Every structure is written in structure tokens, then in C-alpha cells.
Amino acid sequence: MTFSRRRFLGAGATLAGARMSGVPTQVTPSTLPPIELIALNRIAYGPRPGDIGRVQGMGFAAYVDEQLNPNDADDALCNQKIAEARLRIQYNAGMGYPAVDEMRPLRTIVENWSLTQLWSLSKNPAYQERIRPVEEVRAATLLRAVYSKWQLREVLVEFWHNHFNVDAYSDSRISATWTLYDRDVIRRHCLGNFRSMVRDVAKSIAMGFYLDNAFSRDGPANENYARELFELHTLGQENYLNHLYNRWRDVPGALEGNPVGYIDQDVYEAARAFTGWTIAHGQTVSGNIRLPDTGEFAYVDLWHDNAQKRVLAFEIDPNQPPLSDGETVIRLVSEHPGTARHICRKLCRRLLADDPPDSLVNALASVWLTHKNAPDQIARTVRALLLSDEFANTFGSKVKRPFEVIVSFLRATNADVTPNSGLFWQLQEMGYRMFNWGPPTGHPEESAAWLSTNGMLRRWNIINQLQSTWLKAATFDLPGQTPAGLTSRQIVEFWIARLLAIAPPPSTINRLVDLMRQNGSADAPPTGSAEEMTDRIRSVVTLIAMTPEFQLR
Amino acid sequence: MTLSRRNFVVGCSAAIAALTGGAVRGLAFAQPGDTTHRDILVVVFLRGGCDGLSLVAPVNDPFYRGARGDLRVEESGQNAGLRFGNPIPGADFRLHPRATPLLSLYINRSLAIVHACGLRNGTRSHFEAMDYMEGGIPESGVPANGWLARYLNGINASGYLPAVSASARIPFSMTGFNDAAALTDPGAFNLSWNSWRYRSQLDQALDSFYSGDSPVQRAGRTTLTTIARINERLPRDSQGRVIPYTPENGAVYPGGRGASLGSALRTVAGLIKMDVGLIAATVDYGGWDTHEGQSWIFPELVAGLSEALYAFYNDLWRYHHRLTIVVMSEFGRRLKANRSSGTDHGHGNVMLALGEGIRGGKMYGVWPGLATEQLDNGVDLAITTDYRAVLSEILVKRGGHQAVDQVFPGFSGSPLGLAYAPGETIERPQRVNLPLVTR
Numbered sequence: 001m002t003f004s005r006r007r008f009l010g011a012g013a014t015l016a017g018a019r020m021s022g023v024p025t026q027v028t029p030s031t032l033p034p035i036e037l038i039a040l041n042r043i044a045y046g047p048r049p050g051d052i053g054r055v056q057g058m059g060f061a062a063y064v065d066e067q068l069n070p071n072d073a074d075d076a077l078c079n080q081k082i083a084e085a086r087l088r089i090q091y092n093a094g095m096g097y098p099a100v101d102e103m104r105p106l107r108t109i110v111e112n113w114s115l116t117q118l119w120s121l122s123k124n125p126a127y128q129e130r131i132r133p134v135e136e137v138r139a140a141t142l143l144r145a146v147y148s149k150w151q152l153r154e155v156l157v158e159f160w161h162n163h164f165n166v167d168a169y170s171d172s173r174i175s176a177t178w179t180l181y182d183r184d185v186i187r188r189h190c191l192g193n194f195r196s197m198v199r200d201v202a203k204s205i206a207m208g209f210y211l212d213n214a215f216s217r218d219g220p221a222n223e224n225y226a227r228e229l230f231e232l233h234t235l236g237q238e239n240y241l242n243h244l245y246n247r248w249r250d251v252p253g254a255l256e257g258n259p260v261g262y263i264d265q266d267v268y269e270a271a272r273a274f275t276g277w278t279i280a281h282g283q284t285v286s287g288n289i290r291l292p293d294t295g296e297f298a299y300v301d302l303w304h305d306n307a308q309k310r311v312l313a314f315e316i317d318p319n320q321p322p323l324s325d326g327e328t329v330i331r332l333v334s335e336h337p338g339t340a341r342h343i344c345r346k347l348c349r350r351l352l353a354d355d356p357p358d359s360l361v362n363a364l365a366s367v368w369l370t371h372k373n374a375p376d377q378i379a380r381t382v383r384a385l386l387l388s389d390e391f392a393n394t395f396g397s398k399v400k401r402p403f404e405v406i407v408s409f410l411r412a413t414n415a416d417v418t419p420n421s422g423l424f425w426q427l428q429e430m431g432y433r434m435f436n437w438g439p440p441t442g443h444p445e446e447s448a449a450w451l452s453t454n455g456m457l458r459r460w461n462i463i464n465q466l467q468s469t470w471l472k473a474a475t476f477d478l479p480g481q482t483p484a485g486l487t488s489r490q491i492v493e494f495w496i497a498r499l500l501a502i503a504p505p506p507s508t509i510n511r512l513v514d515l516m517r518q519n520g521s522a523d524a525p526p527t528g529s530a531e532e533m534t535d536r537i538r539s540v541v542t543l544i545a546m547t548p549e550f551q552l553r
Numbered sequence: 554m555t556l557s558r559r560n561f562v563v564g565c566s567a568a569i570a571a572l573t574g575g576a577v578r579g580l581a582f583a584q585p586g587d588t589t590h591r592d593i594l595v596v597v598f599l600r601g602g603c604d605g606l607s608l609v610a611p612v613n614d615p616f617y618r619g620a621r622g623d624l625r626v627e628e629s630g631q632n633a634g635l636r637f638g639n640p641i642p643g644a645d646f647r648l649h650p651r652a653t654p655l656l657s658l659y660i661n662r663s664l665a666i667v668h669a670c671g672l673r674n675g676t677r678s679h680f681e682a683m684d685y686m687e688g689g690i691p692e693s694g695v696p697a698n699g700w701l702a703r704y705l706n707g708i709n710a711s712g713y714l715p716a717v718s719a720s721a722r723i724p725f726s727m728t729g730f731n732d733a734a735a736l737t738d739p740g741a742f743n744l745s746w747n748s749w750r751y752r753s754q755l756d757q758a759l760d761s762f763y764s765g766d767s768p769v770q771r772a773g774r775t776t777l778t779t780i781a782r783i784n785e786r787l788p789r790d791s792q793g794r795v796i797p798y799t800p801e802n803g804a805v806y807p808g809g810r811g812a813s814l815g816s817a818l819r820t821v822a823g824l825i826k827m828d829v830g831l832i833a834a835t836v837d838y839g840g841w842d843t844h845e846g847q848s849w850i851f852p853e854l855v856a857g858l859s860e861a862l863y864a865f866y867n868d869l870w871r872y873h874h875r876l877t878i879v880v881m882s883e884f885g886r887r888l889k890a891n892r893s894s895g896t897d898h899g900h901g902n903v904m905l906a907l908g909e910g911i912r913g914g915k916m917y918g919v920w921p922g923l924a925t926e927q928l929d930n931g932v933d934l935a936i937t938t939d940y941r942a943v944l945s946e947i948l949v950k951r952g953g954h955q956a957v958d959q960v961f962p963g964f965s966g967s968p969l970g971l972a973y974a975p976g977e978t979i980e981r982p983q984r985v986n987l988p989l990v991t992r
Contacts, residue, residue: 212845215893223897224844231678240681243674243692246930264677264930399769429737431721438839439600441680444722451772452722452735453779460759461745468747504762511758515751532750539748539755547762548769 035060037501038395041553042351043067043386044151046408049481049498064386068191068379070150078147083110087139087419091128100126106136108179115180119295122176134168134178138434139419141182145407146417156190156382157182158403159350160197161435162442163343164233166206168435173281174206177295178435181206191379194343195334195372198233202330203297208279211440217303218275226271226329228440230262234333236342254313261338262312269309270333273316273325276304299323312336335372340365347385349445353397360390396502396552399447402430404553405459409466409545412499414481415474423473426465430458463545467538478537488517488526492540499544501553508547512540591708592877592910592951595821595834595865596701596726597814598687599858599882601842602679604896605903606885606934607851608652609666609916610634613645616923620889624847624896626650639666639916646916651856654863658907662914662980663866663873665971667904669918670938671884675930677898679842682883686940687726689961696962698729701833703960704948705730712830713782719817724835731771734779737816739823740795742783786827798823804868810850811857814838818865825872832952841882844895866907877908877951877972879944885934888923901934904943910951910973917969942966950974 036055040047086103093099189197208214216222239261251259282293344364348356610626626634634647658664689700763773806815885902919937946968
């Protein structure tokens, strides 16, 4: 066990380090935290008070199985927070509409707004109304990350939103219907079947407009969606062999019907397969024929290139029934072994380390392929990952992304969260643009991508800003949570246990104790005015969240 | 009209060949650490694949006209491209109509254009192409660090703030240079403690946390150093308040689509004027992936690019002798437009180089032509100039780097002659107050 752990971390440091100047390697086998803390930092957004004891009590494996079967009815605190949430909406009067300034509930979520309601919102003359649904989903996403019992689902929802990245602010039709992409595509399938997920992404309003397939028609097709379907959504860049082969038949395995990867010819052909897949938004089909203006997925045969195609060495005959060409491509790419490895590696990189061992990736890919038709294909794969030796034997190999920094601090301090636009602005300044990431890659996964000077400074400052008097996105009662009668050293230890999974070095602890005790003894309760006590506790908690140890998971 | 392969550049290549022995690789001008001839290199990356065939358009080419339809830059009328005078007989290259500020820079002989340029690898993937380009290699197997990092390490770049990315993060080109800093607003690059009472203790404690050698600790150390250095150099009034940055020489950074680029270049300009020892800066400008609606997005992007570069160049008039700006993109776009008023991923593209050390007012490269058999894979503008030829010449002549094969492993192409070497007489009519040319 010790051997595999060391070797794994060593390999991670070498390879990722070569590319991105290194992953953290502070954690040695002797300082590996217990499995409850590993899990709560990796498949949850950090522990809230009481979480560690609960997972210890039920056991890690039972916790995993519980988390893989989320039940919305059993999430009272989170449901209440979402129902009670109010998000400000404010804009000046414009052409024919009055000024608005109100604290409004997360209506499109709480009231389960329909496509019809949301689509009409996309035509609202006020920009703030058109982006309101995505603003509401942002607020709900923060609240769920902080309060939901179903933390693994939230972690995977973030993963899949990044995997099937859409910039929700790039088009009013996307922003106004964002509630549906979040709920009916990403959340619905986050633990389900991958092929079904790809299919529903392909037919979604969000992806249709974001990668332009809603505009694609025969002669020549728009390649944007088809290319990213291969490169980002399924087989991945690692299986793009265009620099090696120009003709489909040259790709190894192609003549046997099992090409090992894809080339541009596959992209061109797949783009043809998706011609005519669109979103009805009142566009003219031909002459006086128009599609309805409803936002519903539509197939326009007149725009479809119905000649024969060849994708991944599979021949599609001409004149197939409606949608068949595209559905075939989705099946081919979703079930390709390269896709299995690509997605499993990416899951490992999210939940484990930047450079997971091939042996684990291959083992998970095997689970993935075995259950390719199962309705819980993703859940089964994630379960195998979480119960692997590698999961139990690594920690600190990932750097928290900005959203994780914020949420884990809010959870550890039992803060009362009130989402507002200022917080999302700060998050954006940290480099994390929730539902607003322009390129279709999603946010970077490599730890080093989050360790720029800008990133470091802002991850320190956000801890202060969250507790400032102006941001108002959360309230804290740190002195009230600190047990009475503790010595200065015990106060520091209390908050370290709340915030950190791994012990900081003695020098760090001494600095914190010095701050807490001032002129008093480390082993006596601190003395000073109530104001000074509050300032010291806040300062100690702030500093703990600014340590290198807090940045790791 | 025959647009077969012709060399754009006449005149200077023989002199350069004599000087360099025909290849960049063996050149040596400055020793590491010698900054006498070293320019400040600013790399502007147009993310998404800029349509070079619309930025510098062969407007009278029949294949261009036929394949582009409504998306083309036209010869006459309201959407006519800007004439800039270029040396291929029969061909009529024009700048995009919204690139008037670039025309000014070109006429001023500060701006050079390289066409049919790019990454020779056949990839049409944004992310792969950017990795190869920023890694400084042509083929698969992305290296450990970026080309700018290898340049900076190779010249032992030191000083206060040798390398800055004016964004939230370090791009791959700069990854691997340990002192690289990412920052968007120098005036606000500081810790914001809530407690005034314990401020000095907090500062000291944070400093002590980041003294180790883990990646997080090293990142923290670089950040603390950067904070200290910036705050030492930030201009302040007598009360110690930071003086807001004011551009010089009437420069106006653009709003609209160009606002993000303008703001990033403004940050770079401010740092340059703080004399922090800047050697390389990177700036990203996204939004060029125009698969759809190109006719309304692209002109705004071009206007933003042109206005931002123009403002930056005028703002930094006092530094022109040390300033070189390169504009690049991961690939160009398909010659033939698609049916949704856009263009898909292509191959060859345009690069721009701007600076007093650039032999501007010229177009460089070899035009491969746009007939089907002249295209790459029969669909895209072919590449006749490796992007590394442009970058390596600038590193050698302006950056004082003697071993370009360390920056671009395996590359040994010839320089185009687009940069002045140290000691060469720079011929240019004027330096400051560039007039904005109007058509």
C-alpha cells in the first residue's frame, strides 16, 4: 500500500510537473488524512460541522452508496435555503419597460418554469430579465454546493457542466432557458447513461446555439459542434490523429471497423450527419415555411445532407430516417473505447490527481464499457473510482479551484450564505467564470493553472472579502462557534480541525498561537476586550484559510 | 490572373542572409543578461482562430470571391478593403475596412504583415494548435514548458518583473518561467486584510507560510514578491495614494469588443512605464471562432484589435525603440464559407509584427495561391512560412537570444528579414504622434 501510494504521487509530480510546474506533494503516507476527510474534500465541497462524524459513523463505502443515490426529498436544509433565497434584480427603464429594483425569489427554479415561459423570457427587452434564469441557477448552484446533503451530485454536476461547457451569457436564448440545461440535461444525467447525456446535450437549446449546430445546414455544414463532440465531449484530443493520417482507411483498425482514433474526415462527415438538427426559433425553412418560435428541438429534413457518410469507419447508408444519422454518430462516439478512457481519465483528474495512473484509468474504462447501456453507467464508474486504492491513498494532489476555496470556507465556518452578484464577480476575478466560460473546453483542470500570482492573491483576498462589511454574500459567527474556556492553543487547534484536512507544520501553528495569545500564555485562555477577541478569532480563521494546506484537496 | 507562388519580399533578404549565414540558429548578438539590445516583447494571441483571409484579404482573387460570397472583403463599395500597397503584381491585398488604425501603423512603416503563416501541423483543433504553438513545437508531444519561458530562462531574465501575463492566469507559452506574474490591475495588486489591529502580524504570518518548496508555496512566494515589487514602483501622490494610470500622447484604449484587449494592453503599458524590467508580456484577445454570424462579429473584433494596438503603440511612444509586438492566432479559417454565414477551422493565417525594430510597411512570406490544388488538403490556405520563423527572428534580433534552437527545438528555418538587427540604421519617417489615416 505504501509503495503504490508513493509511486503514484511520484509519477504525478513528474509528469504533471513537466507540463505545469508540478502538483503539490506535501502529503506523505505518514500524514495521509483519514478516508472520511479525503472523501469530504474530494466528493464534497469540504466538511461542514458534524460531517466527519457522520461519515465515520456510517462508514466510507456506505457513504459512497448513499451519495450515488441522491433523493431530493431528503434535503430539507438545502431546499429551504433555495426557497428562501432572494436575488436582487435591478435595471433602469428602457424602451417600453419600467425600471425594476427588487429582491426576487429564484422563480424559474422554485416554480419549475416551463420551456414556454423561459422562451418568452428570451425575448424580454430588458437584458437583466433575459439573463435572470442563469443568474438564478448560479445562486442555486452556490446554495446547493454549501448546503445540499447530496454533495457528490453537486461535484459531478460541476464536472459535467465543465465537460459540456456552454457560455450561458453568449446568447439570450441560452441564458433565458438555462434552468432547463442545468436541470433536464446536466443534473438529470450526471449519474446516468453517457450516451443519453450526449444525445440530450446535442438536442439542447444551449449547445445548439453555443456551438452553432442550430444553424447548420447542408452545403457546407457548420463543423463547430461536430468537432467539439469528438475533441471535447467524447474521444478527446488524445484520440485525434489528424497529424498522423489523412485518410480514414489509414487509421489503425479502420479497415476492421475499429479505428483507434479520429481524423478531420470523421469530423466533416459527422458535421453532415447533424445538418438539419436545430432549435425552432421562427427561422425560415423555405419560401413561406417557417419553424415555430418555441425553442423546441426540431429536425429539418430539407437542410439535412442525406447522402451516405462514413464515421469512425462505419458506413451510414443514404436516405436514412429523420435523426438517424446523428443518432448513429452519437452512438459511435459515445461507445468508442477511446471515449471511455478519455472520460475516465478526466473523472480521475477531477476527483483524484492531475495525472492518474493508466492502470486505474483502464480499469474504470472497462467498467464504463461493460455498462454502456446501463441507466447508471456513470454512477457505476464513479463508484469504482471512489472505492479504488488510489482514491484512499492520495491526498493533496489537487489544488482547490476558486469555487471550491469559497464553498469549503463557507462550509467549514458554518456561514449563512446569501448569494449575490458581487460574489460571482469576485469569483470571476479569481478566474472562475461560472456558466460564463467562453471556450468550449470548460475551466482548466490542472492544478498549476490556478496558481498564478493573480490566482494566489485573489484566493487569499477572497477569505477576507467574504467576511468584509461590503460583500454581504455571507454572515459568520466565528466567536460564537468557538467553545468557551479554551486556551489560545486550543482555539487554534479547534479551527485547524474545522478547516484543514492535513496538519500544518509546527511553525504555522506557532504563528497562529502567537496571534491568538498576544501577550498571554499559549496554554491559558486569551485575554482582551471582546472586540479584540473577535478580531483575533477572525484573524486566526482567516489565516488558516490562507495556508498552503487549505488550498489542497 | 495567375497567383502562383511568388516571394513577397524583395531587397532585404540577401543582406540578412549574409548576416546570418542563411539560418537563424547560429546567430549570436548579445550575451545572456545583456539587455542593451533587448526589446520588450508583447505577444497578442487571437484566441479562436482569426480569419486572416478577412484581416488581410486577397480581394481580387477569383477563388476568394467565389468561395467567400457575402463574407468577403470587397474591392469597391462600402465594404471595400483598405489599400496598403503590396508587392505582388496582379494581386490586390487589402486590410479589413475596420482596420484603419493598422493602416496608419503600416504606412508609418511600423507594422509588418506576414501572410500564409502558421503551424505546419495539420491539426484543426484550437486547443491542440494552441498547445503546439505556445509550446513552440510543430508536432505532437507537448513540451514541458512554453517558448516564452524557454526564451526567458535562456537569457537568464531577471529584474523586478521580467514576465507578465495581463490576465487571470499564465498562458502555456510562459509556463515554466518561475517568475512569471499574472495580474490585471497593478493599482489593486495588494492584500486586503480585514483587521488593521493585527495587520503586521498577519503579513508576517502569511509570509512565513509560503517559504517552502511545494508548488503552492512557490506560487505564494512569487505572489508575495510581486506584490512587494509592484507596490514599491507604483506611482503615488504625496498622501501615498496610488495615482491612476493616464495614457500618454492622446492614446484612447477602445471600448466595445476591444475593451478586454485595450484594458490588458493598458495594464502592460502601465507596467512598462513603472520600469519594472519587463521583458515579455502576453495578452489574450478571444472571440475569433466565427463559425456563425461572422459578418457582424468579425468587423467589431478587427476594430477592437486595431484601435487597441494603435492606442498602445502611441501610449508607449517613449519606449518605441525597445518595443516589439507580435500578433498571432492558432490557425486561419476555411477558404469556403459555410451555410451559416461563418467559416470553419482552417490552416494558414496572418501574423503581424509591430515596433520600431520591425521593417514595417511591408508584407512578407510566399503567397501559395487559393486554387484548389494550391490549398492545404484542398480546402485551406496553405502555410509557406512557419510561425517560428517570425518569432525566432525577433528573439534573435530584438530579444538578444543566441540559441534559438533551445526555444524552438528542431527549427532551423531562414529569417524573413522583418526585424532590424542591433546596430542597423532604422529608416522610418516618424516616431510619435502617428496620424490616424482616414480613407
